[in-house]
Structure formats: C-alpha cells, structure tokens
Amino acid sequence: MPKNLVIVESPAKAKTIEKFLGKDFQVESSFGHIADLPSKELGVDVENDFQPKYIVDKDKKALVTKLKGLAKKAETIWLASDEDREGEAISWHLAEELGLTSKNTKRIVFNSITKSAIQKAIENPREINYNLVNAQQARRVLDRLVGYQLSPVLWKKIKPGLSAGRVQSVAVRLIVEREREIEAFTPEASYRIKGMFKTKGGKTFEAKLNKTFGSKEDAASFLKQNISTDFSVAKLDKKPAKKSPAAPFTTSTLQQEASRKLYFSVGRTMQVAQRLYEAGLITYMRTDSVNLSKEALTAAKEAIVANYGESYSTVRNYTGKSKGAQEAHEAIRPTDMKLQSPSLERDQSKLYELIWKRTLASQMSDAQLERTNVRISSSGHQEEFTANGEVIKFEGFLKVYLEGTDDEETAEEQDGMLPAMVVGEALKNQYITATERFSRPPYRYSEASLVKKLEELGIGRPSTYAPTISTVINRGYVEKGTIEGSERKYAQLVLEDGEIKEKGLSEMVGSDKGKMVPTDIGMIVNDFLVTHFTKILDYNFTAKVEEDFDEIATGDEDWKKVMKAFYDDFNPTVQDVEANAERASGERILGNDPASGKPILVRLGKFGPMAQIGDAEDDEKRFASLLPDQSITTITFEEALELFKLPRKLGVYEGEEVEANVGRYGPYVKFGKKFISLDKGESAFEVEMDRAIELIKAKQKADAPIAHYEDKEVTKGVGRFGPFLKWNGMFINVNKKYDFDNLTKDDIVELIEAKKQKEIEKLVQEWPEEGIRIEKARWGRHNIIKGKVKVELSKDVDASKIALDEAQALIEKKMPKKKTRAKAKPKAKKS
Structure with missing residues (x-):
C-alpha cells in the first residue's frame, strides 16, 4: 500500500499527476465536491448564524467510503484540489467527511500540472485556508438564500x-x-460622401468627406458642386505611431477572444481549457491575473529570440484589476513555451495555439507604424476630402498576433496604404458617391460581449460566467437568436463623367443569429x-x-x-x-375584435405566450398560441387577430379530418392522430390540401413496415440520436456500418439479434408475472423497472441478491401517488 494518498477533484487531473509521482503515491479523484447543500430544501439554518447543512449525496457515498478506507491506510494525505475558493472548499469538505487531522494531512496547490510544479507544491505544503473556504461558503449560502426565497x-x-x-x-x-x-431605436438616414482619386503617377485611392447630408436633395446639391471642378492635395501629414500587444489571457479575455476568433461558446471554451489544464499543457484557467512568472518570462523571451530575433523581444510585466484572494498566481499560458503545436484533438489544438500566440505576443516589441493623413481641396466648394493611410515599418508583435474586436463596437474602416503625393499636386477625380446610410441600434449581446460587460460591472467571477450563461438559456429566459435579418433598400447617387445617376441598392439588417435574445x-x-x-x-x-x-x-x-x-x-x-404584489403576465391589450367587440390581448399563459379574445371574466373567451417568432412585447393587433384563424380545416383524406395549426415546435398538419411538421419556410396559414396530402403520404411511407421479423413489424426512422429501427417496442440504433437507406433482410436480422443479445446481457433478474426486472445501467449501476417506473440502485447494492418483495417495495415507493378528489357538496336548492 502506498504511503501517500493524493486527492484531486478530477480523474483527468489524477491521471496526469500520477505520471510525475513515484510508487509511494496513490492519486485518487473526489469527482468535484463530495458534500454540498441538499437539493430539495434550503439547507441553511438562518436562526443559527446561517449554518449550512452539508450532506453527502447518495451518488458519492460509496466514493467517500472508499476514500476513508484509503486515508486510514496512508501515512500522509495530500489534498491537491484547485487553488481557488472552490478548490479550497473541496479540500475542506474532504477533511471534514473523511475525518482527517492536521497531523497527517497537507494541503498543496499549484497553478500548472507539471513535474516541477507538483514537486515544488509537495516541498511547500500548507494548511487549509479557512478565509477562502468562508468566501466560498458565503457565495454558496447567499446564492441559496436568493434562489430559494425568490x-x-x-x-x-x-x-x-x-x-x-x-x-x-x-x-x-x-x-x-x-x-x-x-x-x-428609430433609425435615421443620412448620405455619406466618398470619392475615388488618381495621382499624377496614376495610382488611385479613396477619400471621404467628414460631413454627412440629411437628405437626398442636399447630397445631390453637393455632388453638383463637384462637376467640372479641380482637386489638389491641400495638406499632407506623416506621423510615427506604435501599437502595443495585449496582456496574456485571463478567464474572461480568453472567453471573449475564443468567441471572436474560434467561434466557441463560453461553455465550450471552458471545457476545452479544462482539458488542456488537466493534461498539463496550460496553467490554471480560472484566473483574473495578467501576471507571468519569472520562468514564463524567460521561456517566452527565449522562444521569441529563437524564432524572430532579439529585436522582437521586450519583457513586459502587466498589472490588472486585483480581485484579492480570488486572483490566481498567473495569467493563462502554456506550461512549456517551446511546445508550439502539440498533437491534440481539433478544439484543443485551436485553443492551445490561441493561448500560445497571445502569451508570446505579450512579450514582444511594439509594432512601429507610419500614419499618413491627406486632405484634398476642391475649386468648387470649401469642404475637404480626407484619406488616412498606415504603413508598418516594423511588425513587432503583429508578426504573431493581433487582438480581435467585438462586433458591438463600431469598427473604424481599415486604413490601407496611400500612394506617394506632394502638397499642391493636382488629383483627378474618377467618381464621387453619396450613399444613404442608416444609424444603427445597439448590438445584442453575444456570449463574449456579455462576459465583457459583466466583468466591467464587477459582477461575477471567472468561475461564474459560463454557468450563468448556460443557466439563463436553459431556464428559457434567453435564447440564441436564429433570424438571419431582413432586406432593406437604400439609395446611392453617383457623380461620374459630369453626370449624376441614382442606383437602388439593398442590405441585410436586423440579424440576431447567435446573439442573446430575451424571451x-x-x-x-x-x-x-x-x-x-x-x-x-x-x-x-x-x-x-x-x-x-x-x-x-x-x-x-x-x-x-x-x-x-x-x-x-x-x-x-x-x-x-x-x-x-399583483400577479404578472406581461398582458397587453391590443384592441377590440371586429366581430364580437371583445378585447384582444396577449399575455403569458400556462403553456407560454398566447393571444386571447375576451377578458378574464368572459366564459366564452378564446385562446391562440403565439407563433415561435412572435413576442408579447412586439406582436401587432393584426398579427394577433390572424392567429384565431387557426386551426384551419383543409378537408378530409382517407376518412380523417385534415387541419393545419401551429404548436410549440412550429407549424404542422394534423391527420387523424398524426402530427406532421411543415418544412422550413412553410406556413400553417398558407398550406393547402394538396400539399397536406403530399406530406401525409410521405409520412405514411416513412412509417410503413420495411420488413417483418418473428411475425412483428419492423419500421425505421431518424431521431435525435440518429437513424433507428423499431421492433417489438425496442428502438435499435443503426450505425454507419450499415446503409440505412438500403438495409437488407440480413442487416435487419443482425441488428435485431444484436439488440436482443444486448438486452439479455443487461438483464440481472426478472419476475415476468409481476412485470418487474432488474437491468444493468451505466457507470456500474442497476435499475429496477416496472412499466415506466424506474428505480436507480446505489452502486454498492448487489442487484443479483434483491428479493421480489424488496423490488416491489422500492417500486411502490417510487410510484406517483394517486390524487383523490373530495366529493363535491350538493348544491343548495334555490328557494
């Protein structure tokens, strides 16, 4: 038995650490917190100084028993969970639940999983930091109080x-x-002026007027002033400039940049970063710090000098907004700067490369630029056109990396290079355009820009951003937008060869694809x-x-x-x-129904947003669900009135009524008891009987048996987990080994028999007369099943030894209680 027991919170982390420790060390995982507040009660004793009630979940009891046994046999127990507040609380819970004492228990922390970092941590153990534990408890308890009372x-x-x-x-x-x-927001139109000019040497460049015009007439009037006029260089300024690199990544800046450059969601970024950290490739990924250790600075400098030369290296120390004890020791960086492209799966490789480049660039020299500003005068008016150019004299950090920008920030037009010119030089105008442009509303938040805003406001911490976003989406308060946008027409006036012509152009506006839209x-x-x-x-x-x-x-x-x-x-x-407080439903009264004179309103109903004809007291009020792309706050009277035309009776087919309607999953055709979704772009208000019959026939064909086996029908379909066969109540997944569209009889038999064998292997015990069976489940567990009732057994229970009466008792306990209605009292007779 090894003398040392090391406990970490993650199996992947345990696996990496095992490589660096000898045979005297056994590394085990706690799989996160082993104790927490109970899920079905407040779990906080408000009257007793807010004392939390921590419990070990039934899923963790076997694990805790195992760790207790290992701890008793070990000479030294090393608590090696992460170095933040959450990690400190995990170590504290382990010490409490395993009954550990300070005599043989040591707390170690490290911000990277490397051999040197692990050895250094073991050489410098400490005790559990109860200030960090209390900070974690405070967050957990306060959030529990808010959630459970609100x-x-x-x-x-x-x-x-x-x-x-x-x-x-x-x-x-x-x-x-x-x-x-x-x-x-109300968009306002204005006309922006741009011109294309040619130098004496025959080079062309674009310049703009730093003034807009409020109407087409004013813009046309200005263009007329430029007919048959002379243009020349009025002023030419050249100034040196520089760009400096961004600091190394913190949690929030990594989330933002991975969104901009890799199109990762915040949650995906954190999952991939966690894997890189646990594999020992990057430092701890939950941090507010922009600091780099001396070793990292030296390693970065060596990599820069080796790859690009001494002139590209500038050692930099960054300072960030301190978050006290929550701040980890370092920014997020590779643990080995010499390792530029490790062999990894796709997402990990992309994120690692981003971190490597950002870290390297942060220690590189400024980019040296020359910025040029040209002003162009006209003989026909006093306004001046301007053009800006930028020339990179020395790339510096731009050789490796340039930070992205958010789409909600109005990006300046990129400056290109300008041709050589001198003051007083005559320029030839090729054309001038006056383009109608509209002011833009604020952009909706993306996941990354929401993280940026939360950080600016000081709300949340690195560990909270990803779960916060996933929570508001999962709760249905926010959804990712799916609208591509709509077409908007605009005008452009073009002055060319002394003549003004008008063009009609269009652009897509109002896209919310992938953005955070409130429901x-x-x-x-x-x-x-x-x-x-x-x-x-x-x-x-x-x-x-x-x-x-x-x-x-x-x-x-x-x-x-x-x-x-x-x-x-x-x-x-x-x-x-x-x-x-009064009840809230978001109710809006839109007007009165032309047919009945009753009010038409929209509000939140039991099954979601709905329109209603008639007030609350009206016994004959009518209801209609809003369409998926409609909202209580924006739906118009006419749109609400249209909803009451559903369901539309289309006719009768094969003796069954056919109607079109809209449900929670969109528009559909109902045929008997079957619901058939319309294709994308089709409307329940417009679909006709011919199209409905076409859909019904396609559905009937898809649902028809493709074969019979043991006198039972075999059908096929495609579900959320891919293509499947259905036989005798069993769903059988069809993998890519088979040609799903052309399954042979042998294929079908093979798939069914394989599934039957799998079911036999799963079966532990069975009582057919009672309809009860015990089956193997995932993660080494077992389930007792009767009809739709399933009881999950603890991992430490021997399922093969459970008797019928025990199984029946567990099933009875799990079965929903039947509600009994009280007998209505007889109504008193009217006198």
Missing part, C-alpha cells in the same frame, strides 16, 4: 417552475435592457424582479457583494455578518412582495 415568489406571481438567482437575474436584466433599447418569460420575470426587488437587481449592489466576498477571502470581513446584513434587508422584502 423562486417560490415567481411560482406564485408568474408561473410555476421559474427560478431566480443573484447573478443570473442581473445578466438577464442586461439582455432585456439592451433589447428595449433596440425596440425603442417573453425572460422579460416578464425581469420586469417583476426589477419592480419588486430593486436592490437585488441593482448592478452596483451585485458588484458590492463580490467585493464583500473578496474581503472575506482576505480575512478582512466576517462572512456571517455579511449574510446577516443581507438577509435582514432581503427577507422582509420577500414577505411583503409575496403577500401584496
């Missing part, structure tokens, strides 16, 4: 199943407010929280809470005092809102 208010006042959170609700607020800015429920929840919980949704308050956590982490603040100050203000507000 969510029931939302269930009662808006809709069951909703949730709220301290950071997620503020993120939704940012997205909703941006959407409202876009909705309120109706997101807007309603946000408005309710902003109205009734102003402080919780306040940006400054949320940032102040983060500062409190930082002070707790440095030992300058007591976490329980912070909780008490928050709760004493928060709890009375919750009680008041729950008792007195």
Whole structure:
C-alpha cells in the first residue's frame, strides 16, 4: 500500500499527476465536491448564524467510503484540489467527511500540472485556508438564500417552475435592457460622401468627406458642386505611431477572444481549457491575473529570440484589476513555451495555439507604424476630402498576433496604404458617391460581449460566467437568436463623367443569429424582479457583494455578518412582495375584435405566450398560441387577430379530418392522430390540401413496415440520436456500418439479434408475472423497472441478491401517488 494518498477533484487531473509521482503515491479523484447543500430544501439554518447543512449525496457515498478506507491506510494525505475558493472548499469538505487531522494531512496547490510544479507544491505544503473556504461558503449560502426565497415568489406571481438567482437575474436584466433599447431605436438616414482619386503617377485611392447630408436633395446639391471642378492635395501629414500587444489571457479575455476568433461558446471554451489544464499543457484557467512568472518570462523571451530575433523581444510585466484572494498566481499560458503545436484533438489544438500566440505576443516589441493623413481641396466648394493611410515599418508583435474586436463596437474602416503625393499636386477625380446610410441600434449581446460587460460591472467571477450563461438559456429566459435579418433598400447617387445617376441598392439588417435574445418569460420575470426587488437587481449592489466576498477571502470581513446584513434587508422584502404584489403576465391589450367587440390581448399563459379574445371574466373567451417568432412585447393587433384563424380545416383524406395549426415546435398538419411538421419556410396559414396530402403520404411511407421479423413489424426512422429501427417496442440504433437507406433482410436480422443479445446481457433478474426486472445501467449501476417506473440502485447494492418483495417495495415507493378528489357538496336548492 502506498504511503501517500493524493486527492484531486478530477480523474483527468489524477491521471496526469500520477505520471510525475513515484510508487509511494496513490492519486485518487473526489469527482468535484463530495458534500454540498441538499437539493430539495434550503439547507441553511438562518436562526443559527446561517449554518449550512452539508450532506453527502447518495451518488458519492460509496466514493467517500472508499476514500476513508484509503486515508486510514496512508501515512500522509495530500489534498491537491484547485487553488481557488472552490478548490479550497473541496479540500475542506474532504477533511471534514473523511475525518482527517492536521497531523497527517497537507494541503498543496499549484497553478500548472507539471513535474516541477507538483514537486515544488509537495516541498511547500500548507494548511487549509479557512478565509477562502468562508468566501466560498458565503457565495454558496447567499446564492441559496436568493434562489430559494425568490423562486417560490415567481411560482406564485408568474408561473410555476421559474427560478431566480443573484447573478443570473442581473445578466438577464442586461439582455432585456439592451433589447428595449433596440425596440425603442428609430433609425435615421443620412448620405455619406466618398470619392475615388488618381495621382499624377496614376495610382488611385479613396477619400471621404467628414460631413454627412440629411437628405437626398442636399447630397445631390453637393455632388453638383463637384462637376467640372479641380482637386489638389491641400495638406499632407506623416506621423510615427506604435501599437502595443495585449496582456496574456485571463478567464474572461480568453472567453471573449475564443468567441471572436474560434467561434466557441463560453461553455465550450471552458471545457476545452479544462482539458488542456488537466493534461498539463496550460496553467490554471480560472484566473483574473495578467501576471507571468519569472520562468514564463524567460521561456517566452527565449522562444521569441529563437524564432524572430532579439529585436522582437521586450519583457513586459502587466498589472490588472486585483480581485484579492480570488486572483490566481498567473495569467493563462502554456506550461512549456517551446511546445508550439502539440498533437491534440481539433478544439484543443485551436485553443492551445490561441493561448500560445497571445502569451508570446505579450512579450514582444511594439509594432512601429507610419500614419499618413491627406486632405484634398476642391475649386468648387470649401469642404475637404480626407484619406488616412498606415504603413508598418516594423511588425513587432503583429508578426504573431493581433487582438480581435467585438462586433458591438463600431469598427473604424481599415486604413490601407496611400500612394506617394506632394502638397499642391493636382488629383483627378474618377467618381464621387453619396450613399444613404442608416444609424444603427445597439448590438445584442453575444456570449463574449456579455462576459465583457459583466466583468466591467464587477459582477461575477471567472468561475461564474459560463454557468450563468448556460443557466439563463436553459431556464428559457434567453435564447440564441436564429433570424438571419431582413432586406432593406437604400439609395446611392453617383457623380461620374459630369453626370449624376441614382442606383437602388439593398442590405441585410436586423440579424440576431447567435446573439442573446430575451424571451417573453425572460422579460416578464425581469420586469417583476426589477419592480419588486430593486436592490437585488441593482448592478452596483451585485458588484458590492463580490467585493464583500473578496474581503472575506482576505480575512478582512466576517462572512456571517455579511449574510446577516443581507438577509435582514432581503427577507422582509420577500414577505411583503409575496403577500401584496399583483400577479404578472406581461398582458397587453391590443384592441377590440371586429366581430364580437371583445378585447384582444396577449399575455403569458400556462403553456407560454398566447393571444386571447375576451377578458378574464368572459366564459366564452378564446385562446391562440403565439407563433415561435412572435413576442408579447412586439406582436401587432393584426398579427394577433390572424392567429384565431387557426386551426384551419383543409378537408378530409382517407376518412380523417385534415387541419393545419401551429404548436410549440412550429407549424404542422394534423391527420387523424398524426402530427406532421411543415418544412422550413412553410406556413400553417398558407398550406393547402394538396400539399397536406403530399406530406401525409410521405409520412405514411416513412412509417410503413420495411420488413417483418418473428411475425412483428419492423419500421425505421431518424431521431435525435440518429437513424433507428423499431421492433417489438425496442428502438435499435443503426450505425454507419450499415446503409440505412438500403438495409437488407440480413442487416435487419443482425441488428435485431444484436439488440436482443444486448438486452439479455443487461438483464440481472426478472419476475415476468409481476412485470418487474432488474437491468444493468451505466457507470456500474442497476435499475429496477416496472412499466415506466424506474428505480436507480446505489452502486454498492448487489442487484443479483434483491428479493421480489424488496423490488416491489422500492417500486411502490417510487410510484406517483394517486390524487383523490373530495366529493363535491350538493348544491343548495334555490328557494
């Protein structure tokens, strides 16, 4: 038995560390936290100084038993979870649950998984830092208080199943407010002037007028002033300039740049970075620091000099906005700067290369530039055209890397090179254009720009950005936009050869593809929280809470005092809102129904956004679901009225009624009990009977048996997991080994028999008369199954020894209780 037990939080991390330690060390994983607050109750004793109630989940009990046994046999236990607050809390929970003592327990931290870093950590152990533990507890407890007290208010006042959170609700607020800015924006048109000029030497370049015109008439009038006029170089300025490299990556800048350059989502970036870190290729990827160690600076310099020469190297020390104890030792960098292109899977390779280039560029010389500004005068008017040019004299860091920009920032037009000119030189004008352009609304947030905004406001920390974004999307408060945009026409006037002509052009505008768009429920929840919980949704308050956590982490603040100050203000507000606030549905009255005179309104209903004819007291009110691309906040009266034309009766086919309608998954045709989706671009308002029959026949053909086996039909289809066969109630995946469109009889038999054998191998016990069986499941577990009821057994249970009465008892416990209705009291007779 090894003398040393090393416990980390990740199996991949354990595997890498094992390579650097000898036979005296055994490395095990805790698979994250082994203890946490219970999932189905508050788990915080508010009356007893906010004492958390930590429990070991049933899934972790076998693991904890195993680690306890290993710890008892080891001479020294090394707690080696990550060096941030979350990692410190994991080590603390391990010490508590395994009953470890300071006598033989050591805490080690490292920000990269390399042999030298691990050995250095073992040579410099420390004790658990309880300030960091308390900072993590404070965040966990405060977020639990907010979530568990706000969510029931939302269930009662808006809709069951909703949730709220301290950071997620503020993120939704940012997205909703941006959407409202876009909705309120009115584009204004103006005409921008550009001209193409030719020098004496025959070189052409473009110049623009630093003035716009508000109407086509004014723009045309200006163009007329340029007919038969002479142009010349009025002024020529050349100035040296420089560009400096960006700092090495922090968590948020890595997320932003991976989005810009690699089109990774924030979650994907963190998953890939985690794998690179656990493989020992980069330093810890949750950090606010832009610092590099002396070893890293030396390694970067050596790599730069070796690849590009001494003149490209400039050692730089960056300083960032300190976040106290949350800040890790270093920025994100490769652990070995000599390793430029390790053999990795595609996503890891791309992200590693991005980190390597950014780190290297941060230690390179400035790019030396020469910027030129030319002003062009006209004999026909006083306005001047201008052109800017840029020449790179020395590439410096640009040889390796240039930081990207966000699309929401108005990017300046790229400066190109200008031809040689002298002051007073005559220029020939080839043409001048006056192009109608429209002012643009603010851009919707992308994942990366939302992270940037949250960081600017001081909201959240590196570990919170990815889960915050995934939470607001999974909750249905925000969705990724899918609209490509719409066509907008604009005019262009062209002066050429002394004649002005007009062109009609078009452009795509209003695209929200991939951007963060609030849903109706997101807007309603946000408005309710902003109205009734102003402080919780306040940006400054949320940032102040983060500062409190930082002070707790440095030992300058007591976490329980912070909780008490928050709760004493928060709890009375919750009680008041729950008792007195009105229900929220986002209701908008659009007008009156022309046929009945009843009001037409839109609101949030039990199954989502809906239109309604008639008020709440109307016994004959009618309902219609909004289409997937419609919103309570923007739908018009005419669009709402159109919804009540659904479902459309199309006719009768094979004795069954055929109708068109719209459901939660879009437009469809209903034929008997079958629902057949319309193709993209087809509308339930426009589809006719001929097209419906075409879809029905295609569906019937797809659903028809392709064979029979053991006197039972075999059908095929394509589901979310790919192509499949269905036989005797079993779904059988068809892999790429088979030609799905041309399956032979032998193929079908082979697939069915393989599935039957797999089912036999899964079976542990069976009681056919009772309809109960025990099967093997994933991860070494077993399930007891009866009909649609499934009971998952703990890993440590021997499924082969379970008796029928035990299985029945577990099934009974799991089965939903039947609701009994109280008998209605007989109504009193009218006198």
